[in-house]
Amino acid sequence: MPTSTYMRADRGTAPAAPPRVLRVAVLSYLLPRPGVKRGGIERVAHDLANGLAARGHRVVVFSHDPAPAGALYDVEMLPWQRFTATWLGRRLTMGYLGNILNVLPRFANAEVVLAHGDSLLLPLRGRPVVRVMHGTAMDEARTASSIGRKMMQFGVYGLELLTAATSGTCVGVSENTRRSNAFVNRVIPNGVDLRLFRPDRRARASHPMVLFVGALGGRKRGAWLVEQFMTRVRTRLPDAELHMVCEGGENAPGLVFHRGPSDQDLASLYQRAWIYASPSTYEGFGLPYVEALASGTPVVATANAGSLEVLDGGTYGRVVTDDAFAGAMLDLLTDDEARQQLSALGLARADEYSLERMLDRYEDLLVSLVRARD
Secondary structure, eight states, X not given: OOOOOEEEOOOOOOOOOOSSOOEEEEEOSOOOBTTBOOOHHHHHHHHHHHHHHHTTOEEEEEESSOOOTTOSSEEEEOTTHHHXXXXXXXXXXXXXXXXXXTTSSOOTTOSEEEESXXXXXXXXXXXXXXXXXXXXXXXXXXXXXXXXHHHHHHXXXXXXXXXXXXXXXXXXXXXXXXXXXXXXXXXXXXXXOTTTSOOOGGGSOSSOEEEEESOSSGGGOHHHHHHHIIIIITTTOTTOEEEEESSOOOOBTTEEEEOSOOHHHHHHHHHHOSEXXXXXXXXXXXXXXXXXXXXXXXXXXXXXXXXXXXXXXXXXXXXXXXXXXXXXXXXXXXXXXXXXXXXXXXXXXXXXXXXXXXXXXXXXXXXXXXXXXX
């Protein structure tokens, strides 16, 4: 196996070491990178690794990406980056071949491995493995728009079941993940940094502003949202704007694209927006829902496993059908009182999904696994 090189991040000041310092290896194919589209899995992997390192644990992330600026953990580069960067490599690796490749890294002297990706064979390395399931390929298959992707996801689902059944410790990020995979033996919901994602009424845009975070195609359906906004919302509210955080497109009157904003810029977009809109057909969790709630920004979403769980069926946001989606956006954009009511409810809900709560639960789990082997 080729020798990997550690890529050390600029370090901040960490707090005093905890009573039991852990040596943790984290597996995450990708990490957040400003200017590059990344998703919720990469964000959670970074926040979890960084949070554990900030608490004094020794964390090394094995990834294809370098450490983000200011990260408190180290990164060791996975050796097959060039292969996975290709169209074929991505499809063969993630969910399939990755289960074999991921046993190759030495994982230094880690006491426990926290895997955000393919981990079927990792228990063979003789260390406790915590596999984090960020949803289920079964629901990915159900909502797939092509037969090829549908069949691929059904295959991945079989490997997910086998992985959860043999890993010993499998964490689902939501209750709906556990319902779809009976071998998931605990749930730790994702959390967001409430110091970053917080309300600021002074920052609200002076004109109606809708925010979307996701992708134009696939289950995120950003392109569908653009069509609904331009034909049914902007025709009624000519000064309204839709801001799209996704892979990019052509800016137009009322339509602004943001590709890979920094954490601070993303938080600012949530603070400026009047509402957050997501027509996604499936989310295993849906981190942007919580980011919006924590920013005091009301959410309009289509019904899916993640939105129904985070928004409690519509208690903390508007969960609507496709036919009612544009109308729900218009109702909130033109009703200050309704927005304020949902904002207050959302802030209370966001407290249940704080980053610190998530870190507490993972830290307790990892310490218990390591102590059991002492």
